[in-house]
Amino acid sequence: MSAAHPTLEAVAAHAGVSRATVSRVVNGTPGVRPELREKVKRSVAELGYVPNSAARSLVTRRTGAVAVVIAEPETRVFADPFFARQLRGISRELSANDLQLLLMLVEEEADYQRVGRYLAGGHVDGTLMFSLHANDPLRGIAAASGLPTVFGGRPWWPGWEKDDSLVYVDTDNRDGARRAVRHLAESGRRRIAVITGPLDQTSAVDRLAGYRDALGLEEPDPALHAHGDFTVDGGARAMAELLDRSPAPDAVFAGNDLMATGALRTLRARGLSVPEDVAVVGYDDLDPAAWADPPLTTVRQDIVHMGEIMARLLVRSLNDAQTPVSSVVIPSELVVRGSA
Amino acid sequence: MSAAHPTLEAVAAHAGVSRATVSRVVNGTPGVRPELREKVKRSVAELGYVPNSAARSLVTRRTGAVAVVIAEPETRVFADPFFARQLRGISRELSANDLQLLLMLVEEEADYQRVGRYLAGGHVDGTLMFSLHANDPLRGIAAASGLPTVFGGRPWWPGWEKDDSLVYVDTDNRDGARRAVRHLAESGRRRIAVITGPLDQTSAVDRLAGYRDALGLEEPDPALHAHGDFTVDGGARAMAELLDRSPAPDAVFAGNDLMATGALRTLRARGLSVPEDVAVVGYDDLDPAAWADPPLTTVRQDIVHMGEIMARLLVRSLNDAQTPVSSVVIPSELVVRGSA
DNA sequence: TCACGACATGAGAGCGCTCTCACACCGTTC
């Protein structure tokens, strides 16, 4: 066993060449005689040389790291494996490009400051940001840092449409909702209700828009519209409200699977059968959707792929800052099971 | 607005002191006159100075980063928010100590090599590792890197008990299982079956041991023992097997909530009622456990806290390499709901 | 044979920081 951490210098001495040549070989820079290149490579292997990233990034001004910032209330992150999937895709793509994934979870006000300072400090080459709420400070932080940034999910703040520096990756919530509701309509349902998520999140808004599209409505019928908050309990409560109004719905489109699960619970408690009395469609295709009784008809989105695309866009703008990249919307797909 | 990234030198010039003094102030080293200290601090604020971490770690040999390595098949990571919770706890504790969280997800053989090289390269100060399977190469990689390491979940390989360099944090699976099964026995159940997870994972093994403890058994009755694989379908299948044998069980302890959910499904399909005909207890207290019908009696473990403890142990050994830290086992708690 | 360009290699500066060491200055003691 040789020294713990041999330096470029040591490899150079071992191979009988200069530091510069070893550097060229290690970095794959052309212009080194093949035989010399081989010799150096052997020395590298023999000594177990690993470049010191601190020294490298000190001179290159590149860190080889990307920050993934997730600003989410506990509930959302815990209730579904959304971020785990997302991270999986991101991780794959980043490591394929020799980039490290620096995870920053934001919970409280102070965390925003910490993240802001960190990003502005130039410790990473770019960032991937998740925040589902309107007017989240993350946008400002990203802008202040001057770092290439890709958002997960369409962000939302006044005038975002005009901001062409904004790059995001989102699933096609509107189209997915459209498909789900159209499916209900086509199977003969006439009084299709909707349970919406928090309307300060674009996903909830877009899904409601898809519902309106499918039914050709300017505004949903107030009697057929209830608010959940993307939680099981919220869905159960919303379903109860809907049943207490008239006309009673013969179908429900829930803004996500959690709320659909809650709706199922209420329906069961009221002695109504699904899908005979009331058809139910969810959104997200979480694992529990398939375990539900009856199994949920829902909308699937390829979340892992969404993560991959985010990372890919970022990598592209990292490698070529000139050519701007544009946002991507991933298609959604209806999964028909027993509930509708 | 001043230069994008002012250096120590610039701050020194601005404050009219030497680089060394600024460094002392920035790092909180004592031995600087209070008035000078204030002056320097003002300059730092005014110029928006942020230390360059590359330069710093080049000389200190400290990176200020910790790698979190997760080697898990997709299924586990996706099916439950276990790691999301874990990461939450880890993230909190690390950022409280000004350490960065570097996430490395291992999926295939090649990833192990990549991680091994990276860790050996001295890019991080320590590692937190997750791997539930026997003989996972992670242990070797950790050892080879020479980095302080804390494992999540008790690892398992030949002779691990004698390896006192090993530090892990785990929940008390054995005791949790004991409580769960004792609860079944105390409510008058006589034929308590067990559905086990993959027995190459310590959590599955320990939960089985707890089952034996509670019943005072050397080995479980083969007729009352079935294998799931920690999945819903596995649990459903195992439950069917158990019901086809005799004597039919009047209670089931499932090694996790997923399998318990599957068991519930089979019982419902067979027209058996829970808990009247068969009582069911799960493990983990995932969110879907509470949504099940009937809601699952299960065992809760404080996963966020587990993450915090892992990070805390690592931080401690980072700050004081002399004093060894010892493993920690987090208590588990029975949550009684409708299913048993 | 000589001038020339193409190509391969080495020398050396410098990235921004920490840390050791030398030095200056002060108050104390004999």
Next chain:
DNA sequence: GAACGGTGTGAGAGCGCTCTCATGTCGTGA
């Protein structure tokens, strides 16, 4: 008044790397 220790500050080396530039070597054409 000289010697002393304590304290605060600055000078400067050096961490391991990249990258520019100078230098050396070769093949080609006149």
